[in-house]
Amino acid sequence: MEKVSRLEFLKKLGFGGAALMATLCVAGLGTSSCKSNSASTSAGSKDFTLDLNQSAYADLKIVGKFMVVQDVVIACTAAGTYAAVTVICSHEGKKQVGYRESQKDFYCTAHGAVYDQQGKGKSGPSSGGLRVYNTSLTGNNLRIYS
Numbered sequence: 001m002e003k004v005s006r007l008e009f010l011k012k013l014g015f016g017g018a019a020l021m022a023t024l025c026v027a028g029l030g031t032s033s034c035k036s037n038s039a040s041t042s043a044g045s046k047d048f049t050l051d052l053n054q055s056a057y058a059d060l061k062i063v064g065k066f067m068v069v070q071d072v073v074i075a076c077t078a079a080g081t082y083a084a085v086t087v088i089c090s091h092e093g094k095k096q097v098g099y100r101e102s103q104k105d106f107y108c109t110a111h112g113a114v115y116d117q118q119g120k121g122k123s124g125p126s127s128g129g130l131r132v133y134n135t136s137l138t139g140n141n142l143r144i145y146s
């Protein structure tokens, strides 16, 4: 009987390219290019300031509203108070995290992961958390930084 490696076996089954990579990742046989939960939570450091007087950021003056700027979900959680987390979900890395005023939490619309305002996983498929950014409001300038 011919001995073949797992990779050769999958190739013989007709898996190739992206399908092969997806199979390897799902099967835990992956390479360093496979996404892991820990890798997907590591968004880059940030430091930017938004002028809330600009119409583009007007929603951020309304309690319960949120915006995504530079891959950061910025939510106005109370008058003059903000929470900021990465938009990249720690489950499968989709950029679908938003803020829910009704629950006062962050929620990923892809598969339903829920995070508290400190980025800690509350429920859903993700066991990881979200990267949290600092916020600082000075006048109408809202700074988001690592």
Ligand code: FES
Pocket: 089, 090, 091, 092, 093, 094, 096, 108, 109, 110, 111, 112, 113, 124, 125, 126
């Ligand atoms: S990618 Fe967010 S819950 Fe799956």
